[in-house]
Amino acid sequence: MKQPFIMNHPLIDHKVTLLRDKRTGSKEFRALISEIAMFMCYEATRNLSTTEIEVETPICKTTAKTLAGKKLAFVPILRAGLGMVDGVLNMIPAAKVGHIGLYRDPVTKEPHEYYCKLPADVENRDVILLDPMLATGGSAVDAVRLLKNHGVKSIKFMCIIAAPEGLDALTKAHPDVEVYCAALDEKLNDHAYIVPGLGDAGDRIFGTL
Numbered sequence: 001m002k003q004p005f006i007m008n009h010p011l012i013d014h015k016v017t018l019l020r021d022k023r024t025g026s027k028e029f030r031a032l033i034s035e036i037a038m039f040m041c042y043e044a045t046r047n048l049s050t051t052e053i054e055v056e057t058p059i060c061k062t063t064a065k066t067l068a069g070k071k072l073a074f075v076p077i078l079r080a081g082l083g084m085v086d087g088v089l090n091m092i093p094a095a096k097v098g099h100i101g102l103y104r105d106p107v108t109k110e111p112h113e114y115y116c117k118l119p120a121d122v123e124n125r126d127v128i129l130l131d132p133m134l135a136t137g138g139s140a141v142d143a144v145r146l147l148k149n150h151g152v153k154s155i156k157f158m159c160i161i162a163a164p165e166g167l168d169a170l171t172k173a174h175p176d177v178e179v180y181c182a183a184l185d186e187k188l189n190d191h192a193y194i195v196p197g198l199g200d201a202g203d204r205i206f207g208t209l
């Protein structure tokens with residue numbers, strides 16, 4: 001089983017603290033989610049393969065690295081995952097974007113799928129699944145299953161805050177998926193919200209509190 005990659009970086013910790021603050025309004029919240037996603041994308045793409053090409057600088061000809069290998073797709077889990085999309089696209093503008101719509105039933109906490117639109121060639125792409133919150137893990141487990149049912153073989157999951165329960169569920173169900181998170185919190189409360197967490201990410205991004 002792969003260990004989750006916890007960002008552990010002062011700039012990210014600072015931004016996550018601002019996200020947690022209940023006084024942070026939607027405009028700033030959205031900007032912070034996007035910035036954190038951009039930083040995280042840097043780590044999640046660290047092992048992309050490169051190849052040498054010839055390039056002529058104003059000084060001389062040389063060989064230099066360029067991205068090689070498979071193409072990427074970002075797949076946000078609606079709604080909250082949408083907040084991470086512009087940050088990661090800032091880093092990799094050529095990536096395709098798929099969407100998986102899931103909402104968590106407020107009573108059972110089980111995820112329900114309501115939308116799925118993926119790039120036609122998704123099975124040939126490295127997919128980075130995006131959702132700021134990994135709580136019980138139900139939504140992430142289902143989203144990864146959906147991607148695998150579409151033939152995707154290489155999947156990374158990027159979240160901003162994870163609960164130990166969600167990490168456990170995701171790594172048990174999908175041990176092949178690498179997980180990147182900005183912060184690993186303490187636990188879930190009786191309503192399956194992350195403690196201390198940041199509240200409901202989707203509602204805070206879209207102002208639907």
Ligand SMILES: O=P(O)(O)OC[C@H]1O[C@H](OP(=O)(O)OP(=O)(O)O)[C@H](O)[C@@H]1O
Binds near residue numbers: 109134166201
């Ligand atoms: O790990 P889990 O227990 O499944 O919980 C995490 C899910 O809950 C939230 O979505 P929500 O259902 O609130 O939908 P929203 O993004 O539309 O607000 C969050 O964005 C995750 O998708």
Ligand SMILES: O=c1cc[nH]c(=O)[nH]1
Binds near residue numbers: 080193195197200202
């Ligand atoms: O703490 C939580 C749990 C699920 N979804 C959220 O947005 N926040």
Ligand SMILES: [Mg+2]
Binds near residue numbers: 200201202203
């Ligand atoms: Mg929500």
